[in-house]
Amino acid sequence: MKKLLLLSTLLTVLVACRSDETVRAYGAGDRIWTLKLLNDVPFPATATLTFPKTGEIAGQGPCNRYFGAMKVPYPWFDAGPIGSTRMACPDFEAETAFLQALEAATLSDVLGDTLILSNTEGLEMVFKATD
Template identity: 40%
Template sequence: MRLSLPLFWVIPLLSGCVADESLSAYGGAGQSWVLKELDQATYGEMATLNLTTPGEISGQAPCNSYRAQQTAPYPWFEIKALATTRKACPALEQERTYLNALQSMSEAEIAGDVLILRNDSGQEMIFTR
């Protein structure tokens, strides 16, 4: 006797087998990180990066909150569909610098309480828990 499942049952079963391979699954899950350095200089504003949902990042830039998709397998880092709120504040230029740098990162490393994001151009962002 041959058993066959309708296609609408098979797809959810297979999708449940896919594990999270993003940064969240490798020591970052449920963590909030604070930016300390950008390109080897102390970052003077408050900016956070949250890894609370698999495949997603969120946080607070100097003026606005943001959210994006991040599904690249660790140690790679790539964000897509970045969305921010649109509040004005005196630190908009620092926020633009932060978000542009974040979007340009391509590699991640978690070492204890430190998260390092890098790109091929030599830029680096250092976050702590």
């Protein structure tokens, strides 16, 4: 009986220790994700996404570094609100499209070296791991 109680307690503690239920813990952490396709069209600039710590996203858009919170459990995705630096560049249109799509994404799927962010309105962002 004592062994069963000890085992039950240990399992409860192990489950409670898993504090990260976001996409980071399901294969997206410790990688740099580069956007390849936005709505089935090759993305014309370089944009990255990382999950540096539990509850955070960060990356480099075509012009600026950005950061945001990420606290919903996998497979959900909610990156808003996103903050960024404010440097001007020729790829500002691509930057705006990227950040708007990132804020609109509500679902995530990690498939090996591919990360797909999407929503029910038809948005699809396809990232490849570049670590």
